[in-house]
Amino acid sequence: MKIIRLFIGLLMSLFVVSCDVDRIPETALSDQSFWKSENDLKAAANYLYTLLPGMPITDDIWSDDAFATASNQISDGSRLVPATDADFNAPYRLIRAANNLIEKAPLALSNGVGQAQANVYIGEALFFRAFAYYGLLQRYGDVPLILTTLREDAAELSAPANSRSEVIARIYKDLDEAANYLPTPTTLANVGYGRISKTAAWAFKARAALFEGTRSKFHAYGNPATHLTLAQEAAKKVMDSKEHGLFASYFNLFQLAGEGRQNRENILVKQYGVSVTESIVNHNASRDYQTGRSNPTKALVDSYLMTDGLPITKSPLYKAPVASIDVFTNRDGRLSETVAKRGDPWTSDLAIFTIALLNAQRTGFAMRKYMDFTDYRNLRSYIDLPIIRYAEVLLIYAEATYELSEKISDTDLNLSINLLRQRGKIPALTNVFVQTNGLTMRDEIRRERRVELAMEGHRYWDLIRWKTAEMELPKPILGNYFFASEFGTQTKPLLTADNYILVQEARFRSFKPNRDYLWPLPTNELALNPGLKQNPNW
Template sequence: MRKTLFRTVACLIGLLSATSCKNYLDKQPDDMLTIDKVFAVRTQTQAYLSSVYSFIPDVLSMQNNYNMLGICDEGDFIWAASWAGQINNGNWNPTSGYYDKWAAFYKGIRSASIFINRVDECQDPTLEPQVRASWKQEARALRAMYYFFLLRQYGPLVILPEETIDVNAPNEDLQLARKPFDECLDYIVGEFDAVIASPDLPDRFVNANDKGRIDKNTVMGFKSRALLMAASPLWNGNTDYGNFRNPDGTALVNPTYDAGKWDKAAQAAKALIDKYPSGLYKKTPDGQSQFDPYTSYRDVFLDRWNQEVIYARPQMASSAADVGWERHCAPRFVNGWNGVGISQQMVDAYFMSNGKKINEAGSQYVETGFSAATGKYTKANTANMYVNREPRFYASVIYNGADWIYKEDGKPNRTVELFFTGNCGKQGSHDHSATGYLCSKNISPNSNLQEWTGALRSLVLIRLAEIYLNYAEALNEARDDQASRAEAAIYIDKIRERAGIPALESDKKASQAAMRTAIRDERRVELAFEGFRAWDTRRWKIAEQVDGAPLMGMNVNAGKSLTDTEFYKRTVVEQRAFPRNYYLWPIPQYDIVRNKACIQNPGW
């Protein structure tokens, strides 16, 4: 059986050294001396491609990796060493290095280009020509993906020559200016289109050993993301960047609005939707005839390679002990670190079981008091603000008095106490939720944190529900007419049906503005804690208002029991700052100094 592309190989670390320079323009003559040997043998060529894949970020990886929940209105990280706290307090500059991926993604780009340019040299008889051709397309897609990640984070880019720069090139040849945003986007989308049109890559890998490899459907997903980003207010008609120019006067951002960008985004999303006619993942319990919304939504992340998954990493690295999402979220009594606090803003964003927002007429939301009876997802004496909420809320948020999701055979459920003196409260440890909530989404009930192990599963990075939301948003913005809103509502309602709540009411579809709000509300809930919100608030250009607002939670400095009303008071957890320059990351100062043709982002 052909070895899987992602199997750990002994030479991987050595191969990474061939491409992992301190800077994307560093010259490495010593490393390049060994590159001929790399592309002489199939196993080493394959391992090199694995190293190119290794730059795909794990969006749930904690401990100052790439999880950005704490820098948007989704929540808070309690740990003092967290970059998020520094950013939220305005303590950020081009030398900080917070969530900085400039060098890493350029390393991935350079590695991909080396692979593309050299892979045909591998004439190992065990390497079939069709496999070699597929590998080349995968590397080409990865290179475009890394450019997309850079464009999303830093704006206009330096586009490197596709032929790798000679290691002996003089320093003046390494002075490369940034390209305009639209030119960068056209290059990225052009690369995606070339891969999609190639006969050398399958639409979808189906062999178990190939799961996790980039296929055409994955590329279509990233194309959808790129075009949606480009059509959004941050990049489409944003006059704030009117003076964002290279030293030679070249404008890096076009301030003119173009509705056609939304149409391109809608077409890209619909093309991918049409390839998944089976729709969203729905799970029917044994002995029942109807799917269960709670387990369907929960298990789309837990059941590997289910029908909704478009792209996933084969293994969720962030379930590990040191950087693990599960460990950081889980309560102390299961050996968790108990410190990913979900914001009150996010709790309030979830719908009621009747599909209404909590502040809508007829929602039946009650802010105070406690329930008298047991509900479908709640116990008696649960705070009323958590009663009769939609299933996605109970699959995602742990509130004061909720049961933890791990079920131990023969033992009663463990209740999470987040009030001051509770078993997970502030009094017990510096590891506590600052908001009075924890997160249970994307956590397996089968993980064993007592032994520092997470359940084996993939990390879902693109799923069909996101593409439905991309299509609905782009379609609504592309054309202000009732037919477009009706078409967009079809896909929002598919998501709401799987979530177990009613379809959109007519007032939500009455105007483009109303539909925009409904789509954004649905996206916020459906994609919560998956690594989207910090990018969405930026591309919508609302981050100054929502991410810069005070973060709210419950009063974790009070409470001696589950029904102590002193705990259930809306409280400012953190005063936050979001100055306008935060919309783009600063390019690291080291790179600005080395490459004088590359100007810094506005405000940095």
């Protein structure tokens, strides 16, 4: 049974908000007769789950890992300051709903609900508030920190933005308090699967702290060690809890076979409906990927190691491909579980994959995650979206540990990313292996993150925090080798001198370091609040 079932119509009426930040009078949102029971608190918390992000189909086309059927304004540098922006407004809708629950919970206490029961839902609201502020921090840096539901005349509506240091501090505080209130996944058990747990709060704190720690380190501000230490500690709490482990099949993580409590790798998921006859909410990932909304690039595919643990530029196992299937020969197993190859089950239009259709999969590579024959036919899918996986926690631990002192022991590697390499069927990463083969530990830790979390919406933000976007994003986008006999009579694309598909030339891509590491605030928000200032050079 899915958690988003009860009181959706009621909650939508309770939490309707305007496009700008918290400008509806309190009387329009408050319903003193509602907050009477634990069911009321649960219904209010259930609404927060409806605001979890959906499938990150197009997030990776902002980066060098994916390309759609056409350029986008983020990767080509052509975007303008928007009048309104859901990436700014939607988090504040979530923040208001979370604030409302936190404020109204005492009404349920006065009606006989126990403090421990109420604290669980307060903990969920604190988590969601932190989740929303993290999305704002990533994009905009300094933003208004709103911790109460506001009346029309609230002073906060014309106040300057809070500093990013204040915002990240509040994120940590909310997550720490949430973790104190929330149950473990074991306590939630099958009946509570999908609800926010204690380990979800720790894992998300680790994500936020790694982002801010590495961003402050490579952008040279603040105290990176403080954040990196918090990231390392929070990740280790999840690891030491023994509540989670890696799922045996990487491919099935993104299929119906990976759903439910039996998959202990999932820490936070967005749940979808059960079937066409029990359809609460669905997505259409199979069709989206088949029609080319996001296609892997050569840069991503090339980052997968050979089975000897070496990159293609160093491994004697690597041979230039003669046929499309050769791209997958002697490679990290996660490559063939992420990118479609000849012989894979595909769609109802083409039951077995042969070669990409270049009018849709313009890179000549096609996505395999979330592809399902039945979902494609039904035009809807109910495969749950893993938002936080245990694999990410292991990656956070390794990266935070390394960046704190720019070294990491083999013991810590074995506790973390070597578990991922084992699942990918490639050799363990050790300090001796790095030194012997002329590699760098930082690059190999980052490589592991790139391939493990491929096409899951992380790459663009990694380039932002590492301050490498200015180097990587202006590069040309290349695709697969053009196998003329396999691509057949399709319209021949533009090719490089060595016969790789040239999807987008470097001259059509741009990243301005003095501007693009932060996003522009919407002009409507600047007009509504004169205290807000536009981010530099927008």
